[in-house]
Amino acid sequence: MVTIKDIAKAAGVSVTTVSRALNGYSDVNEKTRKKISDIARELNYSPNTLARGLVMKRSKSIGIIVSGLTEASRKDNFTLEVLSGVNDVISERDYDLVLFSTTTTKQREKTYSQLCRERRVDGAILHGIKMDDPYLKEVIDSDIPCVLIDIPIETETVGYVSTDNALGAKKAVQFLIDQGHTNIAMMNGHDRAYVSIKRLEGYAEALSEAGLPLKKDWIVDGGFSEEKAQEEAVKLLTQHPDISAIFCASDLMALGVMKAAKELDIDIPTELSVMGYDDILLASYTHPALTTVAQNIYQLGYQSANLLIDMLEEKTQSRACILDTEIAIRETTGKK
Amino acid sequence: MVTIKDIAKAAGVSVTTVSRALNGYSDVNEKTRKKISDIARELNYSPNTLARGLVMKRSKSIGIIVSGLTEASRKDNFTLEVLSGVNDVISERDYDLVLFSTTTTKQREKTYSQLCRERRVDGAILHGIKMDDPYLKEVIDSDIPCVLIDIPIETETVGYVSTDNALGAKKAVQFLIDQGHTNIAMMNGHDRAYVSIKRLEGYAEALSEAGLPLKKDWIVDGGFSEEKAQEEAVKLLTQHPDISAIFCASDLMALGVMKAAKELDIDIPTELSVMGYDDILLASYTHPALTTVAQNIYQLGYQSANLLIDMLEEKTQSRACILDTEIAIRETTGKK
DNA sequence: CATTTCCTCCGAAACGTTTTGGATAACTTA
DNA sequence: TAAGTTATCCAAAACGTTTCGGAGGAAATG
Numbered sequence: 001m002v003t004i005k006d007i008a009k010a011a012g013v014s015v016t017t018v019s020r021a022l023n024g025y026s027d028v029n030e031k032t033r034k035k036i037s038d039i040a041r042e043l044n045y046s047p048n049t050l051a052r053g054l055v056m057k058r059s060k061s062i063g064i065i066v067s068g069l070t071e072a073s074r075k076d077n078f079t080l081e082v083l084s085g086v087n088d089v090i091s092e093r094d095y096d097l098v099l100f101s102t103t104t105t106k107q108r109e110k111t112y113s114q115l116c117r118e119r120r121v122d123g124a125i126l127h128g129i130k131m132d133d134p135y136l137k138e139v140i141d142s143d144i145p146c147v148l149i150d151i152p153i154e155t156e157t158v159g160y161v162s163t164d165n166a167l168g169a170k171k172a173v174q175f176l177i178d179q180g181h182t183n184i185a186m187m188n189g190h191d192r193a194y195v196s197i198k199r200l201e202g203y204a205e206a207l208s209e210a211g212l213p214l215k216k217d218w219i220v221d222g223g224f225s226e227e228k229a230q231e232e233a234v235k236l237l238t239q240h241p242d243i244s245a246i247f248c249a250s251d252l253m254a255l256g257v258m259k260a261a262k263e264l265d266i267d268i269p270t271e272l273s274v275m276g277y278d279d280i281l282l283a284s285y286t287h288p289a290l291t292t293v294a295q296n297i298y299q300l301g302y303q304s305a306n307l308l309i310d311m312l313e314e315k316t317q318s319r320a321c322i323l324d325t326e327i328a329i330r331e332t333t334g335k336k
Numbered sequence: 337m338v339t340i341k342d343i344a345k346a347a348g349v350s351v352t353t354v355s356r357a358l359n360g361y362s363d364v365n366e367k368t369r370k371k372i373s374d375i376a377r378e379l380n381y382s383p384n385t386l387a388r389g390l391v392m393k394r395s396k397s398i399g400i401i402v403s404g405l406t407e408a409s410r411k412d413n414f415t416l417e418v419l420s421g422v423n424d425v426i427s428e429r430d431y432d433l434v435l436f437s438t439t440t441t442k443q444r445e446k447t448y449s450q451l452c453r454e455r456r457v458d459g460a461i462l463h464g465i466k467m468d469d470p471y472l473k474e475v476i477d478s479d480i481p482c483v484l485i486d487i488p489i490e491t492e493t494v495g496y497v498s499t500d501n502a503l504g505a506k507k508a509v510q511f512l513i514d515q516g517h518t519n520i521a522m523m524n525g526h527d528r529a530y531v532s533i534k535r536l537e538g539y540a541e542a543l544s545e546a547g548l549p550l551k552k553d554w555i556v557d558g559g560f561s562e563e564k565a566q567e568e569a570v571k572l573l574t575q576h577p578d579i580s581a582i583f584c585a586s587d588l589m590a591l592g593v594m595k596a597a598k599e600l601d602i603d604i605p606t607e608l609s610v611m612g613y614d615d616i617l618l619a620s621y622t623h624p625a626l627t628t629v630a631q632n633i634y635q636l637g638y639q640s641a642n643l644l645i646d647m648l649e650e651k652t653q654s655r656a657c658i659l660d661t662e663i664a665i666r667e668t669t670g671k672k
Numbered sequence: 673c674a675t676t677t678c679c680t681c682c683g684a685a686a687c688g689t690t691t692t693g694g695a696t697a698a699c700t701t702a
Numbered sequence: 703t704a705a706g707t708t709a710t711c712c713a714a715a716a717c718g719t720t721t722c723g724g725a726g727g728a729a730a731t732g
Contacts, residue, residue, distance in 0.1 A: 001453070001688095003687090004688065004689065013712085015688090015690095016713080016714095017710085017712070019689070019690060020691095020711090023690085026709095027709070027710060027711075028710070029709080029710060032711085046450055046454045047688085048454075048688050048689065049454050050386045050387075050395065050687085050688080051390050051688035051690090051717090053689090053717095054384070054390060054687090054690095054717045054719090055689050055690045055691080056717085057717075069419065077416055079416060080413050080416040080419075083405065083435070087405050087435065091437060096434055096436075098397070098432055098434045098435070099435050117337070117382040118382045118383060118385050119432060120384060120385060281413075285618050285621050286621055287622075337718095339718055340719065341718080349681075349682085350681070350682045350683075351682090351683095351719080352681075352682055352683075352684095352720085353680085356720090359720085362679095363681075364679095364680070365680060365681085368680080387687090387717070388719050389687095390687045390688065390717090390719070391718085391719050391720045392719085
């Protein structure tokens with residue numbers, strides 16, 4: 001592999017000059033620079049980022065830590081969309097992306113900050129991490145710059161980007177209320193997810209503003225899983241047949257609810273309205289197509305990466321970013 | 337950041353000893369080793385992979401080069417599944433994964449081999465690359481070990497993993513024939529895709545073995561796009577109303593065909609049978625659910641990564657791997 | 673006792689860059 | 703003409719590891 005030394009020899013200059021020429025410093029004659037870059041091209045030279053990173057103490061690479069690449073998450077392709085957004089920024093701004101996946105099954109033996117430190121990434125984006133993840137705290141307390149997706153923590157070195165989950169949920173429930181529904185249940189995820197907490201808040205707020213009672217029995221946890229949600233929905237709907245709409249904290253759970261309705265022979269949307277959250281790909285392909293709160297996951301990734309790199313390059317003060325949501329009205333909701 | 341030197345000082349030994357202790361060499365006393373690793377843990381030491389990579393001339397990381405992360409590919413989440421499979425191997429075998437995405441839009445200014453050389457990845461997996469991609473040839477001709485997904489090229493440094501596309505297609509068409517169909521059209525992708533070529537072969541073979549004629553007019557290209565397939569299918573079905581089954585080279589195109597049928601008010605499966613290829617997530621959620629040739633994309637990724645690392649560690653002779661497919665019978669195909 | 677072997681350790685070089693702090697020569701200015 | 707500027711270049715140190723070639727002493731062997 002050809003190094004800076006080979007170029008120096010070929011050009012009859014020192015390595016210093018080659019380095020400075022290739023990096024665009026002004027203290028090198030244009031003629032020499034031309035000669036050097038010609039030779040570099042000719043020799044098919046690629047700078048060794050390892051060596052560079054070693055001396056510069058930064059690698060120009062960021063890590064993305066995602067959870068559950070392995071498993072069910074294939075149904076929502078959140079991860080892919082986030083990745084897609086992140087990746088676009090990365091290549092625009094000339095960074096590299098290294099992927100860390102936390103295999104939840106076999107408890108990852110290395111902590112997140114260890115992963116980052118070993119690979120010498122300049123910063124990290126965390127996605128799909130539970131709030132009670134012990135490693136989360138550790139990486140936040142470390143000095144590694146990071147951006148959290150959907151976990152609102154802001155410190156000197158950590159920022160976050162999220163959607164306004166409470167507002168999104170509120171608007172969704174308000175929409176159901178506007179359609180004439182008064183008996184609105186909620187299929188939530190679990191209380192270790194920030195989004196669950198906020199979406200519940202929005203649900204409660206919308207009800208109370210409309211003067212509707214909040215019934216504890218009508219709020220169940222589907223654990224963000226299609227199957228669990230289906231089970232829970234069957235129970236819920238048989239116990240409380242007067243429920244006319246269910247607001248779900250995720251599309252996947254909404255799919256479960258739809259299956260439950262089918263199982264119980266309840267027609268959607270005439271007998272039951274279902275509202276999802278996320279707008280995953282499947283949402284527009286189900287039958288009937290799912291009305292849901294659309295969040296732009298690609299943007300979530302895109303903004304995260306931009307925020308992180310801004311932080312790294314000290315181009316920003318603000319370390320929080322809230323994105324908008326809107327309701328995608330499809331076929332699972334109807335007038336009451 | 338704490339280095340090997342700090343540990344050496346703290347333990348009162350040389351850096352050599354620290355290095356050898358931590359790397360499990362036998363020429364260090366167990367007591368010293370214990371002392372050293374205790375101190376390392378205490379100081380929260382992480383080895384600097386950049387420095388290590390520099391001297392060892394290998395980074396213990398592999399690159400994955402995917403195309404079209406940015407765009408439409410979000411519908412099939414092939415990329416995610418491949419990634420998932422690759423990632424599992426990576427973490428099992430203690431490598432790291434760096435993601436290169438070729439933004440097809442803005443022509444990537446760096447070639448694949450440049451990307452690999454700069455980042456000093458030990459090898460690369462290529463997925464979703466077209467056969468006529470100029471950079472493909474370049475990376476194959478370079479000395480970078482790589483594994484291609486669905487492109488059958490085998491050299492000293494490159495291997496591939498793929499499914500038996502001809503056989504898969506043949507079985508699919510045979511299934512349609514067994515159901516009584518004789519007028520079977522094909523919606524192909526485009527001829528720069530290896531899979532298209534092979535799937536067409538399988539289609540032709542099944543027909544000829546059954547003594548059925550191969551009609552050129554009945555084979556159209558949908559460019560692997562849902563919209564294009566829909567257009568083409570409308571044309572095809574209006575021109576040739578006697579077609580009773582369409583074999584599609586991808587599920588996404590099958591979705592397009594289904595939309596076309598709806599547009600033309602043709603019922604599936606009573607009037608028209610549709611067979612897909614891939615078994616993407618959507619396939620089981622469409623209405624009616626799509627019968628298709630299921631290939632295990634996760635496995636594709638998993639085997640690729642294993643193959644690549646085997647090659648890197650010189651643990652294998654064979655550099656090709658063909659995976660099985662099977663037909664997932666759902667609701668879009670019926671008896672004729 | 674002399675020699676060999678084994679165990680444990682270490683100094684120094686090497687990997688490919690960037691950067692610091694000049695050095696040299698050619699111009700400018702006073 | 704002397705002093706200051708400017709343009710262009712370079713030697714050497716540094717980054718944090720691994721590894722080569724030995725060194726010193728203790729134990730084993732003859």
